[in-house]
Ligand code: ATP
């Protein structure tokens with residue numbers, strides 16, 4: 001038997017209601033904040049990600065799915081969407097619409113990680129990008145939007161952690177500072193972190209090894225902001241206070257991807273255990289230029305949808321959210337199947353969620369199935385009644401039934 005690949009999961013009909021609710025809430029809230037949906041391809045030229053995310057990051061070094069296509073091109077399954085959206089922004093001149101481009105996306109991402117609870121190889125993200133403004137108010141809006149999204153989903157016990165890496169120059173001095181803090185501990189770091197120490201010291205803060213976490217926990221960390229970046233960061237904090245959004249400053253939130261500068265943030269949620277990051281984001285003021293566009297400041301964030309579903313499922317044991325069926329059409333006597341099928345078509349044309357059993361089984365079996373489905377009404381098409389132009393309508397909620405004319409069926413249901 002062929003099974004789903006390790007680290008991938010079917011989202012079965014039982015769980016799909018939860019996913020649909022998450023997506024519907026996203027579309028609703030993100031539209032209210034004036035973000036428009038964008039869909040970019042799942043495959044891209046691999047260099048898009050190596051250039052933007054950085055070739056010393058785990059995502060690029062260890063987690064990216066790359067293959068050579070029939071034309072000998074290096075293709076990657078996207079590990080995240082920001083680079084794709086920036087590519088699309090430049091390629092389609094989205095900046096020509098004037099002002100700021102506010103975009104959001106929903107879709108699958110791919111990373112070859114060790115699968116575990118809340119970590120898959122194909123997972124899904126919901127994210128937003130605001131390209132074209134360096135206003136601190138946009139940073140505030142981004143965080144406000146992510147908080148509002150969680151609130152609308154009724155997810156509680158989450159925490160916003162905030163930091164600023166500053167501009168490229170500030171980031172370099174922060175990297176120097178952290179290098180000095182980690183230097184006495186290098187011998188005790190894991191092999192990967194020894195490499196990170198040389199190439200990407202900030203990424204040590206994201207290491208999942210217990211011993212590295214302890215070291216990262218123990219080292220001193222502060223940011224080193226120039227006066228411009230310090231002012232921006234102060235305005236972000238003031239804006240969050242203005243909207244009454246709670247947050248904690250945490251200088252260890254550094255986001256290991258190369259493209260981040262300035263404001264960075266993470267949202268954790270208590271019920272998720274070790275993989276408690278539900279959302280991560282930050283500014284990437286240099287990325288548009290690095291990918292060949294004009295110098296354009298930007299900021300974005302991404303939620304992990306599996307983790308949203310996990311947090312929601314834990315809160316309410318959410319199951320069986322699929323749309324409830326209104327009518328199940330049953331047939332007493334094989335000869336009436338075509339009539340019943342026509343009636344079903346009529347109900348569906350009237351917008352009534354309805355179904356029948358197509359196997360010509362006994363009425364008893366059909367009724368049992370209707371019961372199982374938890375439908376509101378059962379229609380029984382029987383010979384005697386049908387000769388009179390009638391059917392039997394059984395109300396499954398109050399267990400009553402009556403004989404009505406076929407043409408009256410809709411008004412008896414709505
Ligand atoms: P982590 O530290 O958990 O590996 P990350 O820093 O790699 O996260 P980002 O690239 O910032 O994560 O992605 C944003 C969000 O996407 C994460 O906060 C998480 O909710 C989700 N996410 C990332 N990788 C996975 C994965 N492999 N499976 C499921 N969700 C994921």
Ligand code: MG
Pocket residue numbers: none
């Ligand atoms: Mg990761």
